[in-house]
Amino acid sequence: MEIKVLESIFAANENLADKNAEVFKEKGIFAINLMSSPGAGKTSFILETARRLSGHHKAAVIEGDIASKVDAEKVREHGIETVQINTGGACHLEANMIQKSLEYLDLTGVDLLIIENVGNLVCPADFVLGESARVVILSVPEGDDKPLKYPTIFSSCEVLIINKIDMLALSDFSMERLEDTVRKLNPNVNVIPLSCRTGEGFDAWMGWLEDKLSGALGL
Template identity: 50%
Template sequence: MPRVTIARHILAANEEVAAEVRQRLAAAGVRCINLMSGPGAGKTTLLERSVARLRGRLAIGVIEGDIETSLDAERMEAAGAQVVQINTRGACHLEAHMVRDALEALDLQRLDLLFIENIGNLVCPAAWELGEDLRAVVVCTTEGDEKPAKYPQIFAAAQVLVINKLDLLPYVDYDPERVRAQALAVNPGLQIFTLSCRSGAGLDAWCDWLLSFAARPPAVPAQAAPVSQEEGAAS
């Protein structure tokens, strides 16, 4: 039977670049959150509201990942964030080299917190480190309450879960407690926020947490050892 040997982990090159990004952000004292969700869950509106509420208290930058257009980046700029747009032209997730290149357009010395708004996708982004300190997943009341059960990998890879669009609960068949239970079954350590960007409910707690998170000093990671052919081999 023919054998195919994978001599190096397929994501090893990406992880090396992610480590570079993390080192650079840590040296500048900037905390970084990789924000992930399916399309339409409200990532951009959450960022828009957060930037506006924290203006004058927290200097926020945003790397906007979209397949096409700069519409979301324009919204972030209007809210008061430093912004860089990445258009992937069809790719379903951001990769670390894209983030590394985007950092060249940001004044990191004038930032406290950097958000990377990933492509709307609950599958691919989970596998790709971008140099973030933390991953947050956004779900919403209009997309069904089975997402943690159906897409467990992205919830397992995250540290924070945001349940958004609570103002629509009277009009949809959605059980936030079911979502919470499913998510905690996948990842018992998840910190969970429930909020509505439209009504403002829950945004104070979210923004207070962002202030606390940004105030923590970044941990500078140790340089990863190279992957040997023996360690990375598979058949």
């Protein structure tokens, strides 16, 4: 019975996710499902990405948290169209939450939607939202063994951002060991080391993103 219930939940979620994806496609929006542990730097990553896109692309953000609106307020302060979702205890966002939040977002002129999922390396991996791509952030202080412990989320992403590389000298984090592990799980993943604090490596991320945005807009 439990298996059937779970299958029903996943099927219902996928159905709504497909509808979200149709909306994004019709509007020419590239939607990113951004996932990481708490404190990995998702919000800083969003702000730096939006800053670099400013003037030639318009971004909007859906902020997912169990409680509070701290991150949403921080993003909104930078003039970015933002909607907050508080899950009330759920450890992940679901497609129906995204569908509902789109009613409160002005998507006029928006070509990039970043969905900041709840900080968690487990639950979010199992629920598609209708995203165009999955991006996972792993920060150097978390260690290079996370893909071994949480393989599902790392095997399902198109891009793996290694954030806080300015702290590499202060840790035993091995980029070589990390890449070797990740490639066994996800051979085609784009691994992009960068630092939101210093800006190092960010050009590689922006190059990937600009290419995807051009495709979404049919350029």
